Amino acid sequence: KQEVTQIPAALSVPEGENLVLNCSFTDSAIYNLQWFRQDPGKGLTSLLLIQSSQREQTSGRLNASLDKSSGRSTLYIAASQPGDSATYLCAVRGAYSGAGSYQLTFGKGTKLSVIP
Amino acid sequence: DGGITQSPKYLFRKEGQNVTLSCEQNLNHDAMYWYRQDPGQGLRLIYYSQIVNDFQKGDIAEGYSVSREKKESFPLTVTSAQKNPTAFYLCASMDRGTDTQYFGPGTRLTVL
Numbered sequence: 274k275q276e277v278t279q280i281p282a283a284l285s286v287p288e289g290e291n292l293v294l295n296c297s298f299t300d301s302a303i304y305n306l307q308w309f310r311q312d313p314g315k316g317l318t319s320l321l322l323i324q325s326s327q328r329e330q331t332s333g334r335l336n337a338s339l340d341k342s343s344g345r346s347t348l349y350i351a352a353s354q355p356g357d358s359a360t361y362l363c364a365v366r367g368a369y370s371g372a373g374s375y376q377l378t379f380g381k382g383t384k385l386s387v388i389p
Numbered sequence: 390d391g392g393i394t395q396s397p398k399y400l401f402r403k404e405g406q407n408v409t410l411s412c413e414q415n416l417n418h419d420a421m422y423w424y425r426q427d428p429g430q431g432l433r434l435i436y437y438s439q440i441v442n443d444f445q446k447g448d449i450a451e452g453y454s455v456s457r458e459k460k461e462s463f464p465l466t467v468t469s470a471q472k473n474p475t476a477f478y479l480c481a482s483m484d485r486g487t488d489t490q491y492f493g494p495g496t497r498l499t500v501l
Contacts, residue, residue, distance in 0.1 A: 305488055307489070317481075380431050
């Protein structure tokens, strides 16, 4: 069974700092990996999706990388801002066939606080 | 505006009662999902539906039921058989063209 781990569980950084969030997964047979942002008491917002054949994806100050063979992904946030404060979750979609193939397995998230 | 709506935002239930959480989407997505989120936990899949009139159990389906009579709607009923229903419930739909899941704002259910 796929397991997704995110370390650290919480991170506090000063404004302007570059930072890296980590995600690891136990089964490398994945179809894609997705990073989400969740603000307190809200739903999730998709940030970046990396297909298994890709190495990285970029959107603005965000860059996500994927090393499928080692079961790892990182989310790099450049020049952090207080508005980046949120919980960041990663999720993997397994490379299975059938009805279950559209399921995502989520990590528990990293709670990021950017201090002004 | 296209998106997913969930209602109510907050819901209180007495023990022994069934309650139904609403999820509606106007994104024209076939696939829809219900997740449960507990403090400090990742999202856990309750039920999912790939198409109208079809749905499958997820990892924690016991004590829950769903229906999918319309493409736009995927309501979740929390039955009295669910022993620990207090949680944050999230509904999502999936764009199969981009493989992206879109989430609603969530419903926080509290058992009194």
